[in-house]
Ligand SMILES: Nc1nc2c(ncn2[C@@H]2O[C@H](COP(=O)(O)OP(=O)(O)OP(=O)(O)O)[C@@H](O)[C@H]2O)c(=O)[nH]1
């Protein structure tokens with residue numbers, strides 16, 4: 001029997017429109033953080049699309065997954081330990097270069113990624129052109145231009161989501177090659193990491209983080225957080241994308 005329940009994570013830099021997209025998909029019309037605009041704890045919702053039920057998790061905005069802050073740890077832990085079926089990285093079309101930094105980090109953890117280039121309306125106003133096909137070829141995952149606030153591109157985005165969760169899209173995520181010294185150290189560490197944490201975790205990424213002395217990651221791996229979706233501040237809601 002084919003599965004019909006999928007989990008999507010929304011990740012991205014702060015203020016890129018993740019919660020706006022979350023609201024469009026779930027049909028919710030309210031702020032998702034403790035104060036207007038900012039998501040400080042992950043929020044969850046549910047919606048139906050083409051006979052499948054999606055649980056969608058709106059994560060706090062982060063610039064990296066380097067364990068520098070509680071927000072980064074929440075986002076990192078969700079990717080690592082809850083392993084969503086799909087991650088939508090929401091990037092700001094008017095600040096693509098800075099935003100792609102996080103997208104590349106996510107690609108080091110998982111290849112089940114779609115990049116949603118949001119704020120296309122703003123980019124157009126500023127005369128910024130984005131070649132999403134070229135970006136797609138470089139990143140090796142689907143890239144979909146959207147304007148969440150204007151509900152533009154949502155159909156194309158959901159088409160890509162549907163195709164990916166049902167295995168009709170195979171990705172080939174860009175893997176950054178580091179200096180020979182770092183690559184050598186990664187190769188040395190990877191067998192030990194696999195032996196210690198098993199195949200469920202991205203060994204190459206963990207090796208990189210260990211080389212960076214990421215003690216917070218080490219602690220999280222030793223004691224993975226509880227898979228509790230009913231956190232204080234999280235809430236549930238339902239919607240249907242077909243009704244947009
Ligand atoms: N012009 C334009 N503005 C947008 C678009 N999408 C979102 N915004 C605006 O961008 C601002 C930030 O949107 P949010 O959805 O709160 O962003 P976020 O990524 O959830 O922010 P954090 O939770 O702080 O990381 C809001 O003022 C939105 O109305 C868009 O497509 N076009």
Ligand SMILES: [Mg+2]
Nearest residue numbers: 018019038039
């Ligand atoms: Mg938000």
